[in-house]
Amino acid sequence: MDPTLLWTAFFVITTFGLYIGIAVWARAGSTDEFYVAGHDVPPLFNGMATAADWMSAASFLSMAGLIAFMGYDGSVFLMGWTGGYVLLALLLAPYLRKFGKFTVPDFVGDRYYSQVARIVAVICALFISFTYIAGQMRGVGIAFSNFLQVPIEVGVIVGAIIVLFYAVLGGMRGITYTQVAQYCVLIFAYMVPAIFLSLQITGTPIPQLGFIGNAQDGLPLLQSLDRTLVELGFQPYTEGAKSKLDVFAITLALMVGTAGLPHVIIRFFTVPKASDARKSAGWALVFIGILYLTAPAVAVFARSNFIDTVNESVYSAEVASGEAQARDLGEDATPQWFYNWERTGLLGFTDKNGDGRIQYRADAETNEVTKLDRDIFVLANPEIGNLPSWVIGLVVAGGLAAALSTAAGLLMVISSAVSHDLCKKVLVPNMSEGQELLVARLAAVVAVLIAILAGIYPPGFVAAVVAFAFGLAAASFFPAIFLGIFWKRMNREGAIVGMTTGLLVTGIYIVHFKIGFTSLVIGVGLLILAVAGLIIHLGTHKKEAGQPFTLYAAILLAFVGVMGVMGILPDIAKGAASDHFLGISPEGFGSVGMVLSFAVSIVTALMTKAPPQEVQDLVETIRVPSIAGDDAPGAPAE
Amino acid sequence: MTDPSVDAGAGETSPEVSPTSARDAYWRENLTLMSILLVIWFVVSFGFGILGRDILDQVSIGGAPLGFWFAQQGSIIVFIILIFVYAARMSAIERKYKMGDH
Structure with missing residues (x-):
């Protein structure tokens, strides 16, 4: 059996066994522990x-x-x-x-x-x-x-x-x-x-x-x-x-x-x-x-080494097919790891000018490294460094x-x-x-x-959608938590309006430029909203007045959502990069959403009534540690 | 800075619920310390690493242009120091006001 495979199996099984052992040792018995x-x-x-x-x-x-x-x-x-x-x-x-x-x-x-x-x-x-x-x-x-x-x-x-x-x-x-x-x-x-x-x-x-x-x-x-990159036509x-x-x-x-x-x-x-x-x-x-x-x-x-060893090296079809050893081919030969990774499909080479050497260039016309996966640099490092297979x-x-x-x-x-x-x-x-x-x-x-x-x-x-995770966290949670701690006047209305605004603005911008509003995307979005509406209805209809419409809204949203998933709604094409707002890419739009969320939260909070006294006391409690002999609002929260 | 609420927090002067002067003093010292550290946070990353990097790049640290280095390594080192300074200073402030923190 191939030693690399053996070592990999060895490390994976050992570490997995370790994780399981720890889990058995650290069982949780209460919600507090869980x-x-x-x-x-x-x-x-x-x-x-x-x-x-x-x-x-x-x-x-x-x-x-x-x-x-x-x-x-x-x-x-x-x-x-x-x-x-x-x-x-x-x-x-x-x-x-x-x-x-x-x-x-x-x-x-x-x-x-x-x-x-x-x-x-x-x-x-x-x-x-x-x-x-x-x-x-x-x-x-x-x-x-x-x-x-x-x-x-x-x-x-x-x-x-x-x-x-x-x-x-x-x-x-x-x-x-x-x-x-x-x-x-x-x-x-x-x-x-x-x-x-x-x-x-x-x-x-x-x-x-x-x-x-x-x-x-x-x-x-x-x-x-x-200097090398500029010679090959790349950005410094x-x-x-x-x-x-x-x-x-x-x-x-x-x-x-x-x-x-x-x-x-x-x-x-x-x-x-x-x-x-x-x-x-x-x-x-x-x-x-x-x-x-x-x-x-x-x-x-990795980038320097890749250019040094691969660019202009002599590629051998015999090595690629496994008929010859790379070390027979002298100084200029393409390193062995290149062939190994070419087989996995993470690297690709096409000899466009037929000279038998690999040319790595910025220009797509003359560049012969036709596939270069970004994960390759970490994965291939051990081989590039001639390290043992373990x-x-x-x-x-x-x-x-x-x-x-x-x-x-x-x-x-x-x-x-x-x-x-x-x-x-x-x-x-x-x-x-x-x-x-x-x-x-x-x-x-x-x-x-x-x-x-x-x-x-x-x-x-x-x-x-990974851009989503950060954008949404930046535009919804961060402003709500921050204002909740540092501004006592911040209230319920401000938080709900602020979080929703941040969420929607950031979400719509990212979907518009990253995915495009296809019928499926619109449908899934509406279904999520429908579930949210239903939960809000179930969770609040007894305590907060004026909620009967949430149920009807949820049903309507679910209906249109199902239509979207079935592909009935019209598609809206993906936005072009040249239309980015102030040239800000979707990954960065969370910061715009955040500023907006802050602004909307503050304005809404100021226009509505201040939070109840016990909430303001809660804020006081979490801000300041308790002082010996003073157990008023500074008392422990647990 | 794009973080409007820092000012909202720092500028807040609303009357406290139970105005123990130690509590107010503690909170004020915390806000001052926090603001100073956040200014440094902003300057090393957004200032040195992005907005002002062209000026800093005229100098080198080892083989790297200084602005570029701040963007890729320097700012991270400063971030780590900032957090430990904050943790240490806050512990000192809590001792000063004899606050137990549980």
Whole structure:
């Protein structure tokens, strides 16, 4: 048997066994343990778990490759996906921890004394988490099929069963400690090839420093890459193609979106105290930073090395077909890994000018590398660095760890949104703790089944909808939570109108430019609204007056929605990039939606009446820790 | 800055429910510290890394233009420092006002 396959199987089985062992050890017995790990996770461990929770298959596999192609423009991911932690630590996490409940909709519902606001928050949380989890399961399936030679479906199902096992058994407790283990696996798997690559290309064992170091010929690495790229007709690496305003908007949307993502926020509910939430955000960013400071280095190494070894190299059809060994062909030969990855379909070569050499160019006419997948740079690193075959197995285990840890965190949000926020707080308030736990576990099972389906039959727009998750979090959750903490005058009306405005404006812009309003998309959108309307009706018709119309509205929406899904409604074409508002791409529009949401919230709140006194007292409670001997509003929230 | 509500929070002077002066002082110190750190947050990322990078790029750090470096590595390092400074300063402020935080 092929040693790479053997090592991969070894690492995957060992790490999966480890995760299962941890799950059995960390079983949850109460809702407190299930939702927030009993509030007793030490800040350092929570930091590690948050890092694994946050870094998905995309961070691990795709980010370095994306940056390698985008150069300076790739900075939006580096700053955007780390800067949000400053906002979390300073503006949200300690206060939400002090509030002391289980979920984000919990806070929105209590702070805005409204079931409607709570339900809007539940819908946002579910929508964000489902779009995200579909991508993770797909990543698991691809990793399995590329490296273990099993069908994608089998990979997706195996991955899902593992996640389900520890999420259902251990809840947040099980997830936390598996995420700690998964962080260790993924960071080790990322750093080993990066260190060897750095040694090979810059001579320093610290890739983070190799980034600004010199290449083996003594010239600064970035400078020679810039020069080579220009010679081949590309944009210089350190220059961007995007406008300043667009880079600004995307970075801001990703930062604020990160701070507003529910699966990240709930991690901070698991530490003992508000001050631990601050420390733990710091540790999280340290652990994330180790990978994020390495990624731009890997990007530069990979792009330089690709050009050095592949461009103008002599391609051999015999090696490609397996009849000859690459090492027989001398200095100029195309490296062996190129052929290996060509077979997987992630690389492609067409000898357009028939000279038997590979020409890598910017111009599509003369460029002969016809397929160059962005994930290749992380996946092929071990081979590019001539590392032994066990390193490849390790990288696969690392990619799986990244995908599974994120999937588990999202699963937790889905399960608690359904059992706690929807069933316990809205539909069946007199449910016992045991019943709530059962519903939470059932919800997790159903969510995994949906995720398996989404992983096996990915909707064509999965990649596009990730922009949604950030845009929606930035334009809905962030303003509502922020104003809820820092502005006592902020009221129910402001929150509902603000969240809905942010959601709709951002959503419509993204759909218009990313997917286009096909009949199916309109239909699905209306069905979601119909379900929302129905839940609002069921949850509020007894308590809040003037609601009978919600039922009729829901029925009407559902009817038109079904028509849309059947394809009866007219399609509206996708918008062209040249029509972007101020040149801001859909990924960055969340920042416009956020500003709008803030403005609308503030104006609406000022025009309607102030929140009741007990809510203002609640805000006072979460802002300031209790003082010895003073138990008025500063008393603990639990 | 595009974050209007920071000012809304900082400028708030509405009368407190139970005006213990320690609580007010604590909150004011928190807001001041937060504002300073957020200004730094904004300057290193949006300022150095995006808006002003052309000016900074005239200088190099190692082999990288400075503005480019801030956009890809420098800002992340500063972010980490900012959070730990905030955590440490807040703990000191809580000790000063003898606040237990549970």
